[in-house]
Amino acid sequence: TNxxxxxxxxxxxxxxxxxxxxxxxxxxxxxxxxxxxxxLWTVANLTNGWVCYEPGVWPCPSYTLSSAGVVLLQGLxxxxxTGASMFTLPASLAPNKQIIFTSxxxxxxxxxxDVGQGGNVVVKNGSDNSWVxxxxxxxxxxxxxxxxxxxxxxxxxxxxxxxEWGSTQYVKxxxxxxxxxxxxxxxxxxxxxTTLLGFNSGYQAPAYEIWTTTTDPDxxxxxxxxxxxxxxxxxxxxxxxxxxxxxxxxxxxxxTFNNLALTGGWVNYGAEYSTAAYGKASDGIVSLRGxxxxxxxxxxxxxxxxxxxxxRNLFSTQGTTGTAxxxxxxxxxIDIWWDGAANNCKVELVNTTPAVMNGxxxxxxxxxxxxx
Numbered sequence: 001t002n003x004x005x006x007x008x009x010x011x012x013x014x015x016x017x018x019x020x021x022x023x024x025x026x027x028x029x030x031x032x033x034x035x036x037x038x039x040l041w042t043v044a045n046l047t048n049g050w051v052c053y054e055p056g057v058w059p060c061p062s063y064t065l066s067s068a069g070v071v072l073l074q075g076l077x078x079x080x081x082t083g084a085s086m087f088t089l090p091a092s093l094a095p096n097k098q099i100i101f102t103s104x105x106x107x108x109x110x111x112x113x114d115v116g117q118g119g120n121v122v123v124k125n126g127s128d129n130s131w132v133x134x135x136x137x138x139x140x141x142x143x144x145x146x147x148x149x150x151x152x153x154x155x156x157x158x159x160x161x162x163x164e165w166g167s168t169q170y171v172k173x174x175x176x177x178x179x180x181x182x183x184x185x186x187x188x189x190x191x192x193x194t195t196l197l198g199f200n201s202g203y204q205a206p207a208y209e210i211w212t213t214t215t216d217p218d219x220x221x222x223x224x225x226x227x228x229x230x231x232x233x234x235x236x237x238x239x240x241x242x243x244x245x246x247x248x249x250x251x252x253x254x255x256t257f258n259n260l261a262l263t264g265g266w267v268n269y270g271a272e273y274s275t276a277a278y279g280k281a282s283d284g285i286v287s288l289r290g291x292x293x294x295x296x297x298x299x300x301x302x303x304x305x306x307x308x309x310x311x312r313n314l315f316s317t318q319g320t321t322g323t324a325x326x327x328x329x330x331x332x333x334i335d336i337w338w339d340g341a342a343n344n345c346k347v348e349l350v351n352t353t354p355a356v357m358n359g360x361x362x363x364x365x366x367x368x369x370x371x372x
Contacts, residue, residue, distance in 0.1 A: 012040045012064045040064050040369065041074065044087035044121075050080030053131040059311045061121075061134055063089060064369060066283035068173045069145025070247070071095075072369060073121070073137040074313060078106075078130055082123055089119035096142035096149075097166035099181050100243035102214045102331065103137070104316050106130035109352035110220040110331045113137060117164065125218040133314040138247050138285075138367050140171070140179045147171040152180075155195030155230075158187040161241050168244065170199055175281045176253045178203050178246070180231065185241045190221075192235035192326055197244065199229045206251040207274040209289060210362040212318035212331050216240030220331045222318045222362075227251070227272070235326030247367060249287060255279045260290065260347070260363075264297030269360050276363055278307060280370055288347070288366040295358050299346040303336070308345030310371035312337035317365050319349075319356035332356040334363070338372050345372065 010016055016036045022029040041062040046052070052060035053076035061075035071093045080086055098116045105111035105123075111132055112124040123132055140147060149169035154160075160167040161183035168182025184196060205225040215221040221237030225248060249255050257279035262268070268275050269291040276290030286307050292300065312335060319332035333350045349361065 010038045011067070012038055012042075014038045040371070046077060046080075046087050048080050048084035048086070050077045050086045052076070053078040057312070061087060063093065065093060065141065065144060066285055066369070068175045068177075068281070068283040069141045070173065070283065070285060071139055071141050072285070072367070073134040074309075074311070074368075075134050076131045076314065077134070078132070080123065080129055082125060082129065085120045085122050087121055089115070089121065091119060092143045093141050094119035094143075095139050095181070097181070098164040099139055099245050100165070100183060100214055101137045101245055102212050102220065102243075102316050103133050104314060104331065104333045104352065105132045109333065109354070110214070112214045112218050115139065133316070135313045135368070136316045136365060139181065139245070140173055140247075145173060147173065147179075150200060153198035154184065155197065156188050158184045158196055161185045168197060170203065172250075175255070175283060176249070177281065178248050178250045180244055180246045182244045183241055184244065185239065187239045187242070190233040190235060190237045190239065190242070192233060194233040195230050196223060196233055196242070197231040201229060202250065202252050204229045204251050205248060205274070208272045208291075209248060209274055209364045210234065210291060210318050211246050211364050212316055212362070213237075213243050213245070215242045220329070222329050234329065236329050246365070248289070248364065249279065255281045255287075257289070260288075260301040262292060262295070262301050263299060264295045266292045266295030266300050266358075269293045274364075276301065278303060280307060284370045285367055286370050288363040290363045291360055292363065293358055293360045295349070295361075299348040300334070301347045302342075303345035303347060305343070305345070305372060307370055308338050308372040309336060309368045310338075313368050315366045317362045319361040320359035321354045321357055323359045328359070330354055330356055332361055334366060336366070336368065
C-alpha cells in the first residue's frame with residue numbers, strides 16, 4: 001500500500017501504460033493495467049499570493065513543451081506582488097540564462113516578465129497586477145532541445161549586459177525556427193536602422209519583421225529582424241539596456257504560411273515588411289507574422305479550424321498610437337479566440353493604454369499551440 005513510482009521523462013500527450021502485479025505472502029494476484037495520456041498543459045503551482053484570473057474565462061497559468069523542445073506559457077494571473085516569483089518551472093524546462101519578455105497587464109499596457117535560469121517566472125514591473133498575461137512567453141528549453149547556441153556580432157559599441165542575462169545567443173530548432181535571446185547595453189544610440197546584432201547566413205527574415213520589447217527603465221520599445229541577417233533599432237528605447245527575445249521562421253523555413261484574409265479595413269503595410277500570414281509547424285505551434293495598417297474594425301482576420309488555441313489567448317505585439325512616427329510606438333494587445341457561433345477563430349485588436357491606432361500594427365511574436 002506504500003509503493004509509489006514517479007515518472008519524470010513523459011512529455012505532453014505521451015501515452016503512459018502502467019502494469020501492476022499485487023503480491024503478498026500468499027502469492028501474486030491478477031495483473032492490473034492502466035493507460036494515461038499526459039495532458040498538453042500542466043497547471044502551474046502559483047506562489048506568493050498569485051492566483052488565477054477569472055478561471056473558466058481565461059486559462060490558469062500553465063506550461064507545455066512542444067516536440068521540438070519549445071516551452072510555451074499561457075494564462076492570466078492576478079494579485080501577486082511585483083518582484084516575487086509567480087511560479088517555478090521544472091528544471092528541465094528552464095532556459096540556460098535569464099530572459100526578459102514583454103507582456104500586457106491591467107494597470108499599464110506594458111509589463112516586463114523575466115524567466116530565470118532556475119525556472120522562476122517573475123513579474124518585474126507593473127503598477128497594477130489586477131491581471132497579467134503569460135501568453136507571449138515562448139522559448140527554447142536548454143536541457144530538452146540541447147541546442148548548440150551561436151554568438152552574434154554586435155553593432156557599433158553594443159555589448160552583452162552579462163550577469164544573470166549572460167551573453168546574447170541564437171540558434172535554429174529542429175524545425176528550422178530561429179531563436180534569439182539576449183540583453184545588450186552600451187550602444188551609441190537607437191536611431192532607426194542602427195544595427196544591434198548580426199547573425200550567420202540563413203537567419204534572415206523573409207521580409208522585415210517588427211518586434212515589441214522592454215528597455216531601460218522597463219519601458220516599451222521595438223526592434224526589427226531584417227532580410228540582411230541583422231536585428232536593427234527602430235528609433236526608440238534606451239542604451240542603458242535593451243532586451244531581445246524572438247522566435248521566428250526565417251526565409252529558409254520549410255513551414256508553409258498562408259496569407260491572412262484581412263477584415264475591418266485592415267490591409268498589408270507593404271514596402272519591405274512581411275505580408276500578414278499564418279503557418280503551423282509540425283510540432284503544432286501556430287505562428288502569425290506581418291505588418292498591417294488602416295483598419296477601423298474588429299476582428300483583424302479569422303483563422304480556420306485547425307489553427308486556433310483551445311482558450312482565449314492574449315498576446316503582446318507592437319503598434320503606433322498615432323501616425324507611423326517612431327516616437328509614437330507602443331505595445332499592442334491582440335486576442336485570439338474561438339467563436340463557436342461563427343465557427344472560426346478571431347484575431348482581434350483590443351484597446352490598450354495608450355490606445356494603439358492604425359498607422360501600423362505588427363503581428364510578429366504571436367505563437368500558440370493548435371488545439372481547435
